[in-house]
Amino acid sequence: MSRIETKVVRGAQVTDYLESLAQLRIKVFREYPYLYEGQLEPERAQLAKYAKASTSLFVLALDGSEVVGVSTAVAMSEASRDIAESLRVAKQEPDNWLYFGESVLLADYRGLGLGHAFFDAREAHAKQLGITTTCFCSIVRHPNDPRRPSGYRSLDDFWKKRGYACIPDAYLSLSWREVGDTVSTSKSLAFWARDS
Numbered sequence: 001m002s003r004i005e006t007k008v009v010r011g012a013q014v015t016d017y018l019e020s021l022a023q024l025r026i027k028v029f030r031e032y033p034y035l036y037e038g039q040l041e042p043e044r045a046q047l048a049k050y051a052k053a054s055t056s057l058f059v060l061a062l063d064g065s066e067v068v069g070v071s072t073a074v075a076m077s078e079a080s081r082d083i084a085e086s087l088r089v090a091k092q093e094p095d096n097w098l099y100f101g102e103s104v105l106l107a108d109y110r111g112l113g114l115g116h117a118f119f120d121a122r123e124a125h126a127k128q129l130g131i132t133t134t135c136f137c138s139i140v141r142h143p144n145d146p147r148r149p150s151g152y153r154s155l156d157d158f159w160k161k162r163g164y165a166c167i168p169d170a171y172l173s174l175s176w177r178e179v180g181d182t183v184s185t186s187k188s189l190a191f192w193a194r195d196s
Contacts, residue, residue, distance in 0.1 A: 004062065010057055011052070024106070037181070057074070073098050096131055096132070138159075166192055
């Protein structure tokens with residue numbers, strides 16, 4: 001492992017990294033708790049959509065020239081309409097919020113402070129855009145899920161220390177095919193938010 005650095009790119013500046021990011025997302029989201037059986041084409045399409053957004057931010061974690069992690073953000077006005085609508089159902093007004101799309105990081109690079117770097121960069125981006133509320137989603141899994149690996153640690157405490165709280169009754173429903181399944185099934189994701 002050489003020196004790890006983070007690099008912030010915006011919008012179309014991420015184009016040269018899209019293939020690596022698509023493969024990275026598939027690899028990391030395959031792990032618990034997401035168990036996502038990803039495919040390259042939908043991943044490429046999702047990333048390309050982010051790249052076209054005028055408010056998008058990508059925080060890359062690089063080990064030399066290899067991308068080992070990425071964290072994204074985009075203004076709610078350019079995020080999926082379903083995200084904002086799910087928040088409105090929970091009586092939130094997310095029009096001027098920044099949505100953190102995802103953070104993925106290879107296992108060997110966890111515990112090195114990159115999670116804080118990802119949050120710091122995205123929260124700074126919100127301030128630059130004049131946005132005061134940031135939010136993200138996390139999958140809801142039963143605490144006794146038999147697929148939960150031994151030693152698995154939830155990120156809830158990390159998020160709470162950063163000032164984030166779960167929004168009561170705010171859930172996003174998404175469908176994907178889990179590892180080992182043949183069909184997609186609906187998943188519930190909880191919203192976390194923080195006012196700066």
